[in-house]
Amino acid sequence: xxSRLTPYLMxxxxxxxxxxxxxxxxxxxxxxxxxxxNIIEGFEQVFRWQNYTEGLELYGDKFVRSxxxxxxxxxxxxxxxxxxxxxxxxRAGSRKSVYLLLLLLPFFVSFILRTVSxxxxxxxxxxVLGTLKGWGVLPDGFHVLGTTFAVIAGLxxxxxxxxxxxxxxxxxxxxxxxxxxxxxxYASRTQTFLRVVLPLSLPGVFAGVxxxxxxxxxxxxxxxxxxxxxxxxxxxxxxxxxxxxxxxPTASALSFTMMAILLAGIFLYARALGTExxxxxxxx
Amino acid sequence: MSARRGRGLQxxxxxxxxxxxxxxxVMILFGFNDTTTRQNFVWxxxxxxxxxxxxxxxxxxxxxxxxxxxxxxxxxxTTVLGTLIGLALGRYRFRxxxxxxxxxxxxxxxxxxxxxxxxxxxFVTLNVxxxxxxxxxxxxxxxxxxxxxxxxxxxxxxDPALEEAAADLGATRWETFRLVTLPMIMPGVLAGALLAxxxxxxxxxxxxxxxxxxxxxxxxxxxxxxxxTPPQVNVMGTLIFAIGVLxxxxxxxxxxxxxx
Numbered sequence: 253x254x255s256r257l258t259p260y261l262m263x264x265x266x267x268x269x270x271x272x273x274x275x276x277x278x279x280x281x282x283x284x285x286x287x288x289x290n291i292i293e294g295f296e297q298v299f300r301w302q303n304y305t306e307g308l309e310l311y312g313d314k315f316v317r318s319x320x321x322x323x324x325x326x327x328x329x330x331x332x333x334x335x336x337x338x339x340x341x342x343r344a345g346s347r348k349s350v351y352l353l354l355l356l357l358p359f360f361v362s363f364i365l366r367t368v369s370x371x372x373x374x375x376x377x378x379x380v381l382g383t384l385k386g387w388g389v390l391p392d393g394f395h396v397l398g399t400t401f402a403v404i405a406g407l408x409x410x411x412x413x414x415x416x417x418x419x420x421x422x423x424x425x426x427x428x429x430x431x432x433x434x435x436x437x438y439a440s441r442t443q444t445f446l447r448v449v450l451p452l453s454l455p456g457v458f459a460g461v462x463x464x465x466x467x468x469x470x471x472x473x474x475x476x477x478x479x480x481x482x483x484x485x486x487x488x489x490x491x492x493x494x495x496x497x498x499x500x501p502t503a504s505a506l507s508f509t510m511m512a513i514l515l516a517g518i519f520l521y522a523r524a525l526g527t528e529x530x531x532x533x534x535x536x
Numbered sequence: 537m538s539a540r541r542g543r544g545l546q547x548x549x550x551x552x553x554x555x556x557x558x559x560x561x562v563m564i565l566f567g568f569n570d571t572t573t574r575q576n577f578v579w580x581x582x583x584x585x586x587x588x589x590x591x592x593x594x595x596x597x598x599x600x601x602x603x604x605x606x607x608x609x610x611x612x613x614t615t616v617l618g619t620l621i622g623l624a625l626g627r628y629r630f631r632x633x634x635x636x637x638x639x640x641x642x643x644x645x646x647x648x649x650x651x652x653x654x655x656x657x658x659f660v661t662l663n664v665x666x667x668x669x670x671x672x673x674x675x676x677x678x679x680x681x682x683x684x685x686x687x688x689x690x691x692x693x694x695d696p697a698l699e700e701a702a703a704d705l706g707a708t709r710w711e712t713f714r715l716v717t718l719p720m721i722m723p724g725v726l727a728g729a730l731l732a733x734x735x736x737x738x739x740x741x742x743x744x745x746x747x748x749x750x751x752x753x754x755x756x757x758x759x760x761x762x763x764x765t766p767p768q769v770n771v772m773g774t775l776i777f778a779i780g781v782l783x784x785x786x787x788x789x790x791x792x793x794x795x796x
Binding site for chain 1: 542545546548549552553555556557558559560562563566575576577578579616617618620621623624625627628630632633636639642643645646647648649650651653654655656657658660661673674676677680681684734737738740741744745753754757758761765769773776777780781784785788791792
């Protein structure tokens with residue numbers, strides 16, 4: 253009897269913690285999203301669905317922009333990460349862990365500090381642009397900070413390791429004999445890649461895309477530090493609603509909408525990819 | 537893949553590494569910059585004075601201390617709770633196992649913004665004063681799943697015969713756990729703890745939503761972007777980077793030793 257209870261007792265403390273600080277807050281946020289009122293007079297539950305429709309009306313363009321930035325940065329991450337991950341998995345031999353460590357170096361610097369550091373690098377009179385302007389290569393008024401490009405580049409930079417790791421793990425597990433078998437059967441290099449290597453690495457690609465797309469679309473730091481007024485993402489809007497306007501109902505409605513869009517996106521994407529079980533693929 | 541093609545990819549990998557390292561190199565470099573203005577963007581000459589004056593800004597030092605305190609405390613709690621979950625999922629069959637896995641997956645893949653925002657909603661509703669306590673609670677919440685998944689992977693690969701052998705030799709359940717199971721899952725537990733520590737000390741978004749007026753190192757750096765980030769921040773970033781890389785190198789070397 254005691255041994256049958258053991259796994260439950262082991263899961264219980266952590267489970268309660270997740271219930272109290274993960275599940276309950278989400279439910280409260282949904283409840284908040286239908287309230288009305290303000291921080292001084294208090295909030296009242298009136299099931300005001302307009303919080304959602306008004307939020308979408310006001311900030312629909314920010315949602316679209318966030319998803320668009322998410323798509324661009326995720327694509328850039330995938331294109332940048334895959335060749336390097338493949339080279340390390342297949343070709344780096346005994347130096348695999350060294351190269352992997354090099355690609356993961358940004359993780360050893362705080363996320364905020366990396367972003368601020370890009371601000372140093374890209375500053376109008378900073379080490380790169382200042383030098384190039386000094387040489388007369390770039391016109392004096394040229395700037396990168398405050399542009400869409402800076403935000404996308406920052407997002408790509410910050411979340412690249414999330415793409416590298418799962419793809420590398422998937423490729424590293426790939427049995428080299430299946431590649432040899434494809435070559436023995438006279439598959440060209442392109443065919444071997446498209447029909448053997450790529451399909452076998454798809455679980456890694458799937459995990460990488462989810463792990464990149466979700467935090468990128470919900471980010472507000474890159475747009476804040478590297479972007480300008482035209483780069484406001486939904487994350488920045490939610491932040492402002494919480495901390496500047498103290499409009500908790502609207503902020504909650506926007507947050508929940510954000511999460512619903514991302515979840516729906518993950519499931520649609522999983523179906524499009526033909527992944528039988530989303531969770532299984534993401535766990536790998 | 538031919539050798540030539542392999543070389544092309546190798547060059548590409550090095551270019552990618554160069555891009556990844558660039559802002560880190562600049563961060564380290566500008567910790568040595570003899571800057572005179574508030575904006576530390578322009579190179580003005582080499583100095584070591586910022587290393588000597590590292591703790592000159594009391595609020596920055598306090599922020600770093602807060603970060604370390606939060607990271608140590610939340611790592612301790614997370615490691616215990618996460619290891620228990622990971623062990624249960626890796627070693628036992630029980631009803632609710634599937635649900636537990638789904639919850640862990642949800643906790644790992646939820647956007648931090650949503651977790652932070654919902655925690656803030658809860659603390660405001662329940663009138664909980666926000667500070668170090670709420671930040672620790674939040675950090676434990678988002679790192680439990682990472683520790684559990686790491687330990688689960690390790691525990692699932694264990695041979696149950698070893699524990700049975702211990703029991704056959706007269707070990708009690710506690711002795712079996714302490715002398716057989718725990719040493720075998722230890723690498724997973726340590727990896728999980730390291731991950732939890734790294735996640736906690738670096739966390740910005742969730743901390744931003746749950747900290748109230750308490751300031752951690754990432755929050756302080758973010759605040760400083762408006763007025764100018766002082767070189768002390770570069771120095772602290774450099775030191776944290778150096779310690780992290782050192783730990784990683786020791787790990788890599790140790791793993792190689794074990795293999796050969």
